[in-house]
Amino acid sequence: MGYLNTFPLSYKVQGLRIVIVGGGEEALNKARLVTKTTAQVVIISPQIEADFSGLSVTLIERDFIAADLDNTALVFVAEESAAADRAKVEARARGIPLNVVDVPAECDFYTPSIVDRAPLTVAISTEGDAPVLARLVRARIEAMLSPRIGKIARLAGGLRHKVESLIHDGAARRRFYEALVTSPAIEAAEAAGQGVSAAETLLAQHADTAHANGVVWLIGAGPGSEDLLTLRAQRLLQEADVIVHDQLVPDAVVQMGRRDAEQISVGKAKGHHSFSQAQINTLIVRLAKEGKKVARLKSGDPMIFGRAGEEIAALRKAGVPYQIVPGVSAALAAAADTATPVTLRKVSSGFVMATAHGADDGDLTHWAALAQSGLTLALYMGKSIAPDVAARLIEQGASPALPIGIVVNAGRADKSTYCGTLGTLAANAVAFADGPAIIFVGEAVEAGDWADAAQLTGMSFKVA
Numbered sequence: 181m182g183y184l185n186t187f188p189l190s191y192k193v194q195g196l197r198i199v200i201v202g203g204g205e206e207a208l209n210k211a212r213l214v215t216k217t218t219a220q221v222v223i224i225s226p227q228i229e230a231d232f233s234g235l236s237v238t239l240i241e242r243d244f245i246a247a248d249l250d251n252t253a254l255v256f257v258a259e260e261s262a263a264a265d266r267a268k269v270e271a272r273a274r275g276i277p278l279n280v281v282d283v284p285a286e287c288d289f290y291t292p293s294i295v296d297r298a299p300l301t302v303a304i305s306t307e308g309d310a311p312v313l314a315r316l317v318r319a320r321i322e323a324m325l326s327p328r329i330g331k332i333a334r335l336a337g338g339l340r341h342k343v344e345s346l347i348h349d350g351a352a353r354r355r356f357y358e359a360l361v362t363s364p365a366i367e368a369a370e371a372a373g374q375g376v377s378a379a380e381t382l383l384a385q386h387a388d389t390a391h392a393n394g395v396v397w398l399i400g401a402g403p404g405s406e407d408l409l410t411l412r413a414q415r416l417l418q419e420a421d422v423i424v425h426d427q428l429v430p431d432a433v434v435q436m437g438r439r440d441a442e443q444i445s446v447g448k449a450k451g452h453h454s455f456s457q458a459q460i461n462t463l464i465v466r467l468a469k470e471g472k473k474v475a476r477l478k479s480g481d482p483m484i485f486g487r488a489g490e491e492i493a494a495l496r497k498a499g500v501p502y503q504i505v506p507g508v509s510a511a512l513a514a515a516a517d518t519a520t521p522v523t524l525r526k527v528s529s530g531f532v533m534a535t536a537h538g539a540d541d542g543d544l545t546h547w548a549a550l551a552q553s554g555l556t557l558a559l560y561m562g563k564s565i566a567p568d569v570a571a572r573l574i575e576q577g578a579s580p581a582l583p584i585g586i587v588v589n590a591g592r593a594d595k596s597t598y599c600g601t602l603g604t605l606a607a608n609a610v611a612f613a614d615g616p617a618i619i620f621v622g623e624a625v626e627a628g629d630w631a632d633a634a635q636l637t638g639m640s641f642k643v644a
Contacts, residue, residue: 202258400507536562600636
């Protein structure tokens with residue numbers, strides 16, 4: 181993680197002046213930005229050439245003098261002249277923050293790209309290194325935020341004292357505010373001019389249920405890359421009071437939650453279970469009964485080999501509300517990593533996900549028949565027993581010539597790939613890279629991009 185050379189903050193300008201020394205286009209650009217504040221904006225230059233009409237500014241067409249900085253919060257210098265140099269010296273002498281346009285080395289502060297939803301503002305800065313990138317990020321945030329979010333923020337501010345008098349628990353107050361600013365019903369009411377009454381109705385509901393049960397969200401964290409997390413998962417992680425996560429979920433994903441959220445690792449890994457499944461069930465029920473919002477964060481998709489069924493049963497029995505948030509399963513990430521079409525017209529009409537651990541002969545006979553019929557198999561959790569499973573599939577009727585592909589750490593930057601046939605996998609004990617693996621078996625595998633994969637042919641290594 182890099183370190184910042186500047187510290188982002190919001191600077192008070194109410195009741196003060198912002199002085200811009202310069203009368204050209206660059207001064208106009210700064211004026212458009214700072215007139216979004218309540219400060220008195222003053223433009224000073226002997227030649228005011230740009231069109232400042234439509235902006236609430238005071239134009240002073242003369243050279244700068246020292247008294248121009250009386251009662252001034254910020255100074256922008258947007259021209260080169262002797263008077264501009266005097267403005268720089270005077271601003272520094274008075275300790276007033278100074279921005280010299282397009283000269284980063286002379287700047288005390290930088291002007292960020294701003295998303296304006298007053299009183300909500302989002303500022304994006306690259307410390308002057310990449311202003312184009314800042315504008316692109318701003319455009320994305322603009323698209324995410326409702327135009328009315330600022331008015332809803334004012335609703336929240338207007339209700340602050342009433343909220344504090346009715347809801348005494350801090351976590352319960354936070355839940356009210358989260359519901360207020362994310363509710364489509366509140367936004368619709370505000371658009372119809374009924375925002376205040378709708379917000380007060382919502383407050384009354386929360387005041388009545390301040391000590392009610394919480395909720396559990398079973399969230400798929402995907403295969404490990406933060407950018408494969410869904411938008412819904414990101415949003416709920418930001419709302420969660422507690423994040424209960426598995427060992428395979430990377431820390432970078434866990435850290436996408438609120439900074440003050442409690443984090444509990446239940447640490448289930450091969451050969452080491454710090455929490456039993458029963459203990460996990462008890463834990464998430466207890467946390468929800470305490471009124472907390474619980475993000476139960478699972479690798480991949482919670483409904484695919486995540487034992488979500490047992491947790492859902494416990495939540496239902498306890499009467500705890502829950503929600504499932506799907507994630508990108510490792511098999512789908514592996515298919516994407518290798519451009520493998522697991523269903524392919526005239527080749528593979530279906531796709532089967534199964535776990536290789538604990539598979540008996542009946543399972544293997546069924547899988548072998550499916551693979552021979554053209555379906556693609558995606559076998560989870562089978563790296564250490566891959567050669568044995570391959571040999572048993574062949575014994576049950578699968579062709580040794582069936583293409584296979586293996587992806588370790590699917591969806592991550594450190595992924596590793598291997599390819600060959602069912603026969604070559606059965607004949608070799610392979611030293612795979614560390615990490616969870618997906619083993620694809622089927623004719624469709626051959627259509628994938630395995631150009632960089634290690635070839636299993638001729639390999640004979642001890643299993644890692």
